[in-house]
Amino acid sequence: MQPRKPSIVVVGGGVTGAAIARELTRYRVSVTVVEREDDLARGASGACGGVIHSGFDPAPGTLKASLNVIGNSLYPKLADELGFAYRRTGTLILAFDPDGVTRLEEIRGRAARNGVELETWTRDRVIALEPNANPGVLQAVFAPSAGAVFPPEVVLALARSAALNGARFELETEVTGIAVNRGAVAGVETTRGFIPADIVVNAAGVDAAAVAAAAGDHTFSVRPRKGQQVILDKRYGSIVARHIMTLPTRMGKGIGVAPTVGGNIHLGSTAEDGVEPHDVTTTSAGLDWIFENAKKLVPCIERDWMIASFAGVRAISDTDDFIVRESPAVERLFNVAGIQSPGLSAAPAIASHLVGVMVKAGVPLEPEPGFRAFLDPPIVTSRMSTSEWARLVAGDPSFGRIVCRCEGVTEGEIVRAIEGPLGARSIEGVKRRTRAGMGRCQGGFCGPRVAAILSRRLGVPLWKVRRRGAGSELGVGPAKCCLRGGVGAR
Ligand SMILES: Cc1cc2nc3c(=O)[nH]c(=O)nc-3n(C[C@H](O)[C@H](O)[C@H](O)COP(=O)(O)OP(=O)(O)OC[C@H]3O[C@@H](n4cnc5c(N)ncnc54)[C@H](O)[C@@H]3O)c2cc1C
Incomplete structure (x- = not known):
């Protein structure tokens, strides 16, 4: 008789939870994803920029840096297997003064340590290839490996693939508690009843610390950082061919003007601390800031080109790095928390890294020979x-x-x-x-x-x-x- 498959509950149906669910179905386990909302990708994953970052920005030696670079390299194959739109755009970072040029030098050093290829572009090259870029640019660096996706499409494709391989999805089901027996998880209490589990993966985004606390794990905290964003009419979709950015700041990657896979231009994002965890409002001050700064990169942008604005909330951990580990407080609770930007880019790598963490922690993961990597292509x-x-x-x-x-x-x-x-x-x-x-x-x-x-x-x-x-x-x-x-x- 075959031994009983370990049952795993994944809390959260964002890109992290969906990528983990798919990755786990490569093994002989039973996977259930529990999501509070009536659809997947309703948290940060549905309200983010869609840039698959190259990985030049995160501090070298962090999980954010290594998983960003690996995740970026996995996207082309993933897009091929799952049939979602993916376009390699590259990222161009512009410097407008000597100080900025010195900062580009720092970025080159950081990129080299993270293993990311960067090219140095002169002003003339920038203007020749991106004629709408601000002519005041002095120098730029270009990261060719950056790309673009439509984030909800990625999450849904990952989830469909997981479901094809046997994962179950419980939507409109909120995890309200985690049952712990003799120091190890025993299941999750939800608004639709108890789900027994040998293992719980906490991928609850900005609510991950609350979910961990429900099991008695108070070893980390997560705070929200809001990002407002703008979509421009497709008619102006060709004003840039590449993702163009300002120099990164202490608060994040700076503002970007990015071509989307749908043919629009995305502008964003603000980085606002001290907000409520689920505050996804946009404000005129936020939009003013976006246009003012986007115009420094591409001066021809007009405010009445905007067709939509929205906001998402990043989940920032107290270490400012991704947390992917077994809980030090509760056995068989795996926290995948603080997945701030570049979480979308890193998601496929976070999922495979978690499998490694689980194996190290002694979870028996036997390969599932029947795993199907490919989805039928969508009809578009x-x-x-x-x-x-x-x-x-x-x-x-x-x-x-x-x-x-x-x-x-x-x-x-x-x-x-x-x-x-x-x-x-x-x-x-x-x-x-x-x-x-x-x-x-x-x-x-x-x-x-x-x-x-x-x-x-x-x-x-x-x-x-x-x-x-x-x-x-x-x-x-x-x-x-x-x-x-x-x-x-x-
Ligand atoms: C403005 C902005 C721009 C960004 N731009 C980029 C970008 O261009 N590139 C990039 O790589 N990254 C970007 N990011 C980061 C990226 O969006 C996140 O890192 C990623 O989406 C995090 O995914 P997640 O699944 O961990 O969290 P989420 O997508 O927030 O998913 C968590 C899920 O858990 C559910 N949940 C919470 N509590 C419970 C509970 N108790 N029971 C059941 N379900 C629960 C929530 O409903 C939610 O669906 C951006 C983020 C923001 C906010």
């Missing part, structure tokens, strides 16, 4: 050639009906995004999976149509369709009139 009609698209429409006409005009998203793609246990349950969920509502009109046109499709596919009245998460239902009761006709009502 806007990335197809006309003939490919025509063949698809011939088989299913719903792929010929455009619902989101700005992003060119079809009814067929939206229906697919709603299917399955990890499918979208809200308008926001559809947006993150398909880009419907991410364009210039921000869902003004397609929002009601997406709501009608959700209503039909989920079997709920239109007024009960959620915009984003519990409590965001579109109405408070049945309305006398509802959408008629149009693609969504069919």
Whole structure:
């Protein structure tokens, strides 16, 4: 008889939890991810910049530095296996005065110690290759290995892959306590009942210290640092070809102007301490700061190019480094905490590093020979050639009906995004999976149509369709009139 598989509960469905869940399914274990929200990537992972940093910035010798560099190198293969969009943009850091040029020298030294390749660019090279960059630039360094992804797409792909390999996902389930028996974890108390576990992995982001404390582990603390960000209209998506940055500061990497995989430009982020852990508000002062500083890099940027603004909260540990270790207080509780930026870039490496930590701690991890690395490629009609698209429409006409005009998203793609246990349950969920509502009109046109499709596919009245998460239902009761006709009502 086969020995019983160790049962592992992962708390948190951000990029850290999803990457860990996928990595653990390479072994003969039973994995359950418990997430408080009604969708994955609703914490920092859904509200971050999407830059896959090269790793020149973190202090040499830290976990942040080594896991950033390894994570960066894993992304191209991961994108290939999971079918998410990934683009190598490189990062260009500009210096505008002699002081800045000296700082570039420090960055070169730091990059060399972290094992990151950097090129030195003259002013003329910068202006030749990035003609919209501030002509006042004196010198720059370029990190070719940096890239860009759409973070929710990465998290969902990791989670789908984990689910394909047997992981279970419990959404809208909050961990409220951790049962400890004779000094070792025994399971998690949740808002939907008790889940027994031999091992608990705490990947709860800004709430990781609270989750650890629920088990009696008070060995670290986490504080929030908010970052406000801006998305510019796609029409200006080609103002830069590379991720352009100011010099890093004590508070973080400085401000960046970054091309996104969706064809927009991302500006950000602020770095605000002393905020509430879940404060994701944007402020006019924050946006003023972003535009003022982004214009120092690329002077042509105009404020009315903005189509969306949002904020996320970084989780900063008391050591300012990633914490990836077995709890010194409770056996078989593994804390993966303080995963601030560059956590998205580092996530695949954090997951494999954790496996090493677990093995060292004596967790029996037998390889699972049936692990499937590849996901079926997603259907994205806007990335197809006309003939490919025509063949698809011939088989299913719903792929010929455009619902989101700005992003060119079809009814067929939206229906697919709603299917399955990890499918979208809200308008926001559809947006993150398909880009419907991410364009210039921000869902003004397609929002009601997406709501009608959700209503039909989920079997709920239109007024009960959620915009984003519990409590965001579109109405408070049945309305006398509802959408008629149009693609969504069919
Ligand atoms: C403004 C900003 C910009 C950034 N830009 C970049 C970038 O460009 N590149 C980069 O590499 N990194 C970037 N980062 C950092 C990156 O976003 C984070 O490091 C990463 O997303 C952390 O992922 P996580 O899964 O650890 O945390 P999260 O994504 O916050 O996930 C934690 C999850 O745990 C859940 N949870 C919490 N408590 C409980 C509970 N009790 N029960 C159940 N579930 C619970 C939460 O709901 C949440 O979904 C940025 C961060 C911010 C805020």
